[in-house]
Amino acid sequence: MRILLAMAAAVCLAAPAQALSVFTCEPEWAALVRQLAPDAEVRSATHARQDPHHIEARPSLIAALRRADVAVCTGASLESGWLPMLQQRSGNPRVQKGAAGMVYAADHVALIDPRPAGSPFEGDVHSEGNPHLHLDPRRLLDAAAAVRDALAQAESAKKAEIHQRHAAWERDWRARIVQWERKAAPLRGMRVAAQHTTYGYLWRWLGIEQVADLEPKPGMPPTPGHLQRVLELTRPAPPRAVVVSSYQDARPAQWLAQQFGVPVLQLPATVLDEAPVADLPTLFDHLIDRLLAVPR
Structure with a gap:
């Protein structure tokens, strides 16, 4: 019995740690997560040739969200037509609204052009403001800090590494902003x-x-x-x-x-x-x- 227990313990110790699983709603957040946590398993719900307002809540996305330790989405109602359904059906408490593992970038950024709430016949009206915030690289700095914190909390053993990668990314990003503004x-x-x-x-x-x-x-x-x-x-x-x-x-x-x-x-x-x-x-x-x- 002792030999069997020792063997089981050795197998557990030898087994590789499970990679951090991150679900993102859009590719820009997947790209950011890969910069801050390159060892994470990242799945984006949408790609560049899809309208992120309107996608199907497919079973594969429900399964991906069910496994996720962290989810990163834009928020500001961009995904309101499909993300709540995914959250409900996944049953994953880590990525429900208000959970530490659920990051809405729009909650951490000043949005432009807020609009009064309209009727369902008025199309994609976002009362909180324009949700396409990732196309301002300055606002990405604020969003990235929130993503960093969620990743570090979910993978506390690598907290220092995540913070170091973020600091390096931020230095590089600020330098790029200066270059882009000069060029443009x-x-x-x-x-x-x-x-x-x-x-x-x-x-x-x-x-x-x-x-x-x-x-x-x-x-x-x-x-x-x-x-x-x-x-x-x-x-x-x-x-x-x-x-x-x-x-x-x-x-x-x-x-x-x-x-x-x-x-x-x-x-x-x-x-x-x-x-x-x-x-x-x-x-x-x-x-x-x-x-x-x-x-x-």
């Missing part, structure tokens, strides 16, 4: 038309003005009548480009851009799974480079 200085005052408020934080950070929204109501696809009104209103001072996200249908933007004789920019709204936008730094590099390439 010629974009200040640029006028664009865009679909949705996806890039609202990017515009504000870089001093770009969105002069029209291709959507008649937030989250609703462009209609011919609305596009015609946009054309009439902006014809006296047309935008330099029409911008859509990689998950949006580019055809309405192409029609409008053709009327103005300006280019369409179909930009990624988050990190891709491949180059040239495989992580957060290259996302901002790519966005700024694409905007700078627009003819004056």
Whole structure:
């Protein structure tokens, strides 16, 4: 019996520690977690070619959230159509609203453009403010600190390592912000038309003005009548480009851009799974480079 007990103890001691499991709602948070906890097992519920407002609460996502030690999502109602269902069905107390392992980035960042709550027929209206906060690298600093704290609490044995990685990431990130702002200085005052408020934080950070929204109501696809009104209103001072996200249908933007004789920019709204936008730094590099390439 003693020999068996000793063998069992040896097996337990030899077994590798289970990796920290992190569920993220969007790829930008998965990319951030991988920087702070590279050994973690990370699963993102969405990818860059999906609208994060509207996804299906698939069984595989429920299973992933059930295993999670930490979950990182944007909040501000961005995932309100599907995340609460995942949380309920997962039955995981670590990632319920209010739990230490559940991080909503929007709770730690000052949001722009709050709107009064509307009816269900008014589309994707976020009363708390614009949820696409990750496209301002300065606000990512505040969100990253909250993610750091949740990861360190969930994996206390590696708390010091997580804090050290975060400190190194923050130093590098602040230096990148200075470089991006210097490089993007010629974009200040640029006028664009865009679909949705996806890039609202990017515009504000870089001093770009969105002069029209291709959507008649937030989250609703462009209609011919609305596009015609946009054309009439902006014809006296047309935008330099029409911008859509990689998950949006580019055809309405192409029609409008053709009327103005300006280019369409179909930009990624988050990190891709491949180059040239495989992580957060290259996302901002790519966005700024694409905007700078627009003819004056």
